[in-house]
Amino acid sequence: VEARVNIHQRAQWYLNQPTCKRLIEGGEFVYCNFHALAAGDMVGYVSKSFLPGLLLVGDAGGFAQPVDNFGANVALWLGRMAGELCAEMKATNDYSEAMFAKYEENWRNSWVGEDNVPEISVFMRDGGLNQVFSSMDEAVSYAFACKWENKSYPSIILGVIPKLLPVLPVLLEMPHLGRRAAEVGLKRAAPFMQLLGLWPSAGPNAPTSKGQ
Structure with a gap:
């Protein structure tokens, strides 16, 4: 070939x-x-x-x-x-x-x-997929920062919406892309949040030692 x-x-x-x-x-x-x-x-x-x-x-x-x-x-x-x-x-x-x-x-x-789905190939070629991930990554980071500053949920939502508007058509067409991008963003943020004590260091199904 x-x-x-x-x-x-x-x-x-x-x-x-x-x-x-x-x-x-x-x-x-x-x-x-x-x-x-x-x-x-x-x-x-x-x-x-x-x-x-x-x-x-x-x-x-x-x-x-x-x-x-x-x-x-x-x-x-x-x-x-x-x-x-x-x-x-x-x-x-x-x-x-x-x-x-x-x-x-x-x-x-x-x-x-x-x-x-076939449309993903188009997004990968024209950079649209990178835009989805970048926007979701920015939204997740912003939400974590707001939570750290004890901002209210309405203010967090109002701040997140403008960050998602550029990729809203893509997210509406293929919502699983946004879900996967958000999961990746959460994984990136997890170590930092663990360091601050705001994220569990083990999964919900992880075995616990005796006495816990």
Whole structure:
């Protein structure tokens, strides 16, 4: 397969983007690795993830998470989907192409498919996705700062709305983008909030020691 982009040049372009640059600026370069993923009719994913006797999972199918660029959770989820389908095929002794096709139908109807609607490719190309994340990140940071200053909820809401107006059309069309962006913003803020004692250091389901 002939590559249409130079992955090393593309990697340098990403490293020089403001969002990435501010994270690595002033740091010491230790090691950096990039690799290309298969691209199909939608973002990252190949156009068909199955053939008779074959189910594509993880990087083999280009299953990088297109919203937060994290693929392990998708690979694990689809690995489970593929395993359950294989168990079903073995139990029913049905290895038809229709059974293999159920794999793609299942993941496209799950949260994996929800995050990979065709329009996302447009947002990624024109910078709209970065704008969504930037706006949500700014809104989450602002809300935390207001909470720290004990501002009222109405004043927080009035302050957040102008920050979301530029990306409101996108959020109305695909609300899950805003939800995922907010989750990423919360994860970024969590260590700082833990330091201030305003955020739990362990998840709600984390085991507690005896006596607690």
